[in-house]
Amino acid sequence: MSESKDFLRSIVEEDLRSAKYTEIVTRFPPEPNGFPHIGHAKSIAINFGIARDYSGHCNLRMDDTNPTKEDTQYVEALKDAVKWLGFDWGEKVYFTSDYFPRLYDYAVELIKMGKAYVDSLSEEEIRQYRGTVTEPGRRSEYANRSVEENLDLFEKMKNGEFQDAEHVLRAKIDMGAANMKMRDPLLYRIRHVHHFRAGDKWSIYPMYDFAHCLSDYIEGVTHSICTLEFENNRDIYDWVIETLGLKPPRPYQHEFARLGINYTVMSKRKLLELVEGGYVSGWDDPRMPTIAGYKRRGYTPESILNFCDQIGIAKANSMVDVSQLEFCIRDDLNTKVPRVMCVMDPLKVTIENYKGSEEIDASYYPHDVPKEGSRKLPFAKEIYIEREDFMENPPKGYYRLTPDQPVRLKHAYIITCKEVIKDADGRISEIKAVYHPDSKSGSDTSGIKVKSAIQWVSAAEAKRVEVRLYDRLFLAEIPEGIEDLNPDSLKIIKNALVEPAVVNEKADERFQFEREGYFYADPIDYTDENPVFNKIVALKDSWAKKTKVPQNTEKPQVKKEYVEGEVAPMSEDEQVLFDRYTKELKLNSEVANTLARDKRLSHFYDEALSTLNSPTSIANIVANEVARELKEKEADTLKFSPKQIAELVKMIDEGTISNKIAKQVFEQMAQSGENPVQIVQEKGLVQISDPAIILPIIDEIITKNPENVAKFKAGNTKLLGFFVGQVLKGTGGKANPTVVNTLVAEKLN
RNA sequence: UGGGGUGUGGCCAAGCGGUAAGGCAUCGGUUUUUGGUACCGUGCAUCGGGGGUUCGAAUCCCUCCACCCCAUCCA
Numbered sequence: 131m132s133e134s135k136d137f138l139r140s141i142v143e144e145d146l147r148s149a150k151y152t153e154i155v156t157r158f159p160p161e162p163n164g165f166p167h168i169g170h171a172k173s174i175a176i177n178f179g180i181a182r183d184y185s186g187h188c189n190l191r192m193d194d195t196n197p198t199k200e201d202t203q204y205v206e207a208l209k210d211a212v213k214w215l216g217f218d219w220g221e222k223v224y225f226t227s228d229y230f231p232r233l234y235d236y237a238v239e240l241i242k243m244g245k246a247y248v249d250s251l252s253e254e255e256i257r258q259y260r261g262t263v264t265e266p267g268r269r270s271e272y273a274n275r276s277v278e279e280n281l282d283l284f285e286k287m288k289n290g291e292f293q294d295a296e297h298v299l300r301a302k303i304d305m306g307a308a309n310m311k312m313r314d315p316l317l318y319r320i321r322h323v324h325h326f327r328a329g330d331k332w333s334i335y336p337m338y339d340f341a342h343c344l345s346d347y348i349e350g351v352t353h354s355i356c357t358l359e360f361e362n363n364r365d366i367y368d369w370v371i372e373t374l375g376l377k378p379p380r381p382y383q384h385e386f387a388r389l390g391i392n393y394t395v396m397s398k399r400k401l402l403e404l405v406e407g408g409y410v411s412g413w414d415d416p417r418m419p420t421i422a423g424y425k426r427r428g429y430t431p432e433s434i435l436n437f438c439d440q441i442g443i444a445k446a447n448s449m450v451d452v453s454q455l456e457f458c459i460r461d462d463l464n465t466k467v468p469r470v471m472c473v474m475d476p477l478k479v480t481i482e483n484y485k486g487s488e489e490i491d492a493s494y495y496p497h498d499v500p501k502e503g504s505r506k507l508p509f510a511k512e513i514y515i516e517r518e519d520f521m522e523n524p525p526k527g528y529y530r531l532t533p534d535q536p537v538r539l540k541h542a543y544i545i546t547c548k549e550v551i552k553d554a555d556g557r558i559s560e561i562k563a564v565y566h567p568d569s570k571s572g573s574d575t576s577g578i579k580v581k582s583a584i585q586w587v588s589a590a591e592a593k594r595v596e597v598r599l600y601d602r603l604f605l606a607e608i609p610e611g612i613e614d615l616n617p618d619s620l621k622i623i624k625n626a627l628v629e630p631a632v633v634n635e636k637a638d639e640r641f642q643f644e645r646e647g648y649f650y651a652d653p654i655d656y657t658d659e660n661p662v663f664n665k666i667v668a669l670k671d672s673w674a675k676k677t678k679v680p681q682n683t684e685k686p687q688v689k690k691e692y693v694e695g696e697v698a699p700m701s702e703d704e705q706v707l708f709d710r711y712t713k714e715l716k717l718n719s720e721v722a723n724t725l726a727r728d729k730r731l732s733h734f735y736d737e738a739l740s741t742l743n744s745p746t747s748i749a750n751i752v753a754n755e756v757a758r759e760l761k762e763k764e765a766d767t768l769k770f771s772p773k774q775i776a777e778l779v780k781m782i783d784e785g786t787i788s789n790k791i792a793k794q795v796f797e798q799m800a801q802s803g804e805n806p807v808q809i810v811q812e813k814g815l816v817q818i819s820d821p822a823i824i825l826p827i828i829d830e831i832i833t834k835n836p837e838n839v840a841k842f843k844a845g846n847t848k849l850l851g852f853f854v855g856q857v858l859k860g861t862g863g864k865a866n867p868t869v870v871n872t873l874v875a876e877k878l879n
Numbered sequence: 880u881g882g883g884g885u886g887u888g889g890c891c892a893a894g895c896g897g898u899a900a901g902g903c904a905u906c907g908g909u910u911u912u913u914g915g916u917a918c919c920g921u922g923c924a925u926c927g928g929g930g931g932u933u934c935g936a937a938u939c940c941c942u943c944c945a946c947c948c949c950a951u952c953c954a
Binding site: 195253307362450541571582671838853869 | 880881882883884885886889890891892893894896897898900901902903904910911912913914915916917928929930931932933934935939940941942943944946947948949950951952953954
């Protein structure tokens with residue numbers, strides 16, 4: 131886990147610290163209407179991770195309120211995913227559908243309170259009545275029904291006495307709300323359909339906004355963590371719980387940004403399209419960003435979890451680079467899996483001076499992986515190497531076999547090319563070579579220097595395997611749809627050759643095929659007759675990078691031009707104030723502008739000014755500090771008065787306290803309403819301007835930070851702030867910063 | 880357009896008034912019987928823009944801009 135906390139964990143810790151909750155309960159609440167993808171993995175990691183970190187627990191809850199879309203196969207996929215990632219949901223899986231009876235009772239309660247009503251508008255009318263983002267909606271005439279009538283109708287809805295869409299139950303909130311979600315949201319709709327768990331018992335089903343908050347409450351959830359698009363729904367979440375008067379502890383909703391990864395898609399709709407359109411082999415196609423896909427591809431749970439941890443949790447919409455994910459799986463597998471040799475595109479090499487055969491003992495792991503294990507590697511006169519590892523006319527920097535450059539066969543001997551045989555088309559069909567008997571790996575006395583060691587297999591003993599080479603599914607960094615599909619996302623090599631131990635010993639299900647990448651024995655299609663390996667991820671390849679033709683990725687380097695928007699004009703009154711502030715009181719126009727445009731601020735300012743004639747100082751503190759307080763609170767709930775601000779300013783003007791201390795004092799005033807003079811006296815905050823007191827502290831700081839002194843002298847003038855800050859800290863903020871600045875500057879120069 | 884959010888290197892992301900963390904990617908170098916790994920290093924930051932407050936602002940105030948979400952009987 132990274133050392134800095136994400137904002138959710140900060141909230142959790144604060145809630146624990148303040149004893150808002152004694153135990154943390156989270157939940158992972160997917161709708162079982164599709165296969166979970168890596169975005170779900172992020173959510174799983176967050177919810178189960180937080181529960182684990184704070185010794186709470188996390189419920190796995192299927193949010194199954196829409197019977198037309200959900201299915202039990204998805205429930206299983208969701209459970210598999212959570213389990214595979216290594217989390218434990220405890221006794222049971224929760225289902226929103228289990229709460230249908232209680233949810234119904236809560237709805238009845240709302241009706242009785244006059245807070246919900248049965249609406250009989252058509253779907254189209256409901257839409258129209260809702261208004262738009264800029265125009266308020268209007269309430270349905272059915273909202274006037276009596277409680278009795280509503281109760282009666284709602285019961286009949288439940289009993290299946292109406293057709294679909296004939297009525298709905300709605301919360302009575304505010305059709306003019308700026309938040310569209312609060313315009314009398316639907317609570318229940320009629321659906322005469324079979325529910326995969328509740329059967330045919332219900333003909334009404336609760337909506338997300340009604341069911342979710344209450345399910346959380348019922349389960350004792352404390353932190354209801356969801357993605358950003360539910361921010362607007364938070365108001366309903368709170369409304370339901372508050373209106374019902376549910377006793378604390380109650381859950382609160384917090385939102386984070388969903389995961390986006392480039393070169394893939396994450397929406398259920400697009401994923402479904404890939405599956406149903408046959409563009410992939412299924413939900414678990416190794417190219418899919420589904421958890422089942424990554425699992426089939428050969429990713430490990432650890433690598434996915436590590437990835438989730440690395441990308442962090444925040445509220446900014448973001449698009450993570452796939453390379454980050456690829457790093458995670460390489461990083462995980464590097465220390466875990468055995469290295470073996472596989473030749474995908476074989477080129478025959480005949481070692482003319484080699485007689486007989488031998489078995490070489492070769493370690494499965496490189497020197498830097500502290501694991502034991504080895505296998506026997508048959509060596510013979512006829513072998514295959516990778517076609518790419520020989521070049522007749524190599525470019526500069528080519529380390530492999532050429533007519534003039536010997537190469538080492540990994541774990542075996544050094545060979546030198548003697549002759550290149552070509553077929554009728556001029557294609558190289560075979561290499562004749564010689565080996566150097568005294569160059570055997572581990573006991574090399576030949577003194578021959580080679581630039582690299584390449585993989586190879588014995589022609590007679592190699593085993594044929596199928597290798598499936600996967601590449602990114604989409605060509606476009608941000609794919610729009612199937613038109614962006616990568617036609618080469620899957621290449622199948624039917625006749626790759628591996629050393630025999632791979633299929634005979636089965637040392638692992640994942641291997642590194644040396645110099646190629648990591649591969650995984652396909653859990654479904656692999657058989658002893660036809661072994662199949664999926665490419666998980668390629669090794670980093672700095673040679674390929676070097677030889678790649680530099681595409682003109684030259685960014686257009688558009689100089690961002692910023693449009694300065696038009697500032698709303700002032701009203702006449704505001705203009706009058708503004709003029710008075712700038713002309714009479716000589717305030718700078720920015721401060722005057724801030725004050726003049728806000729009635730509460732200008733009132734506050736004028737009042738403070740009537741106690742103390744210090745227009746500029748008061749203006750500054752009102753326009754900056756007081757403004758902040760007024761953003762969150764109403765003027766009449768402020769703990770401090772204009773008069774007290776005047777007193778505070780007076781102390782600044784007289785030099786009793788510095789601006790820095792004034793801020794500190796102000797904060798306390800805002801909190802407790804104490805008198806500023808009193809705060810200063812009690813805490814002894816009077817500022818220190820006497821160099822005789824400050825100088826020794828400066829000396830101390832300077833001797834304590836020789837490195838920074840050196841840096842400063844080397845030209846890093848930003849460090850002046852560091853020293854001033856340290857001195858100020860050393861005096862509890864009381865040193866006069868202007869004096870400190872001057873003294874520090876003198877000392878250092 | 881009303882409301883709700885978000886802007887910190889190429890991509891993520893810390894930071895909460897006092898030296899702009901870290902990871903990925905990039906580019907060098909060392910080690911290497913994987914052109915891998917590991918290690919070292921490099922470069923890259925107008926902290927969305929502009930003002931203001933302050934000795935000092937990514938952080939506080941004002942303002943503008945850009946992007947995302949909301950007008951499903953989906954979740």
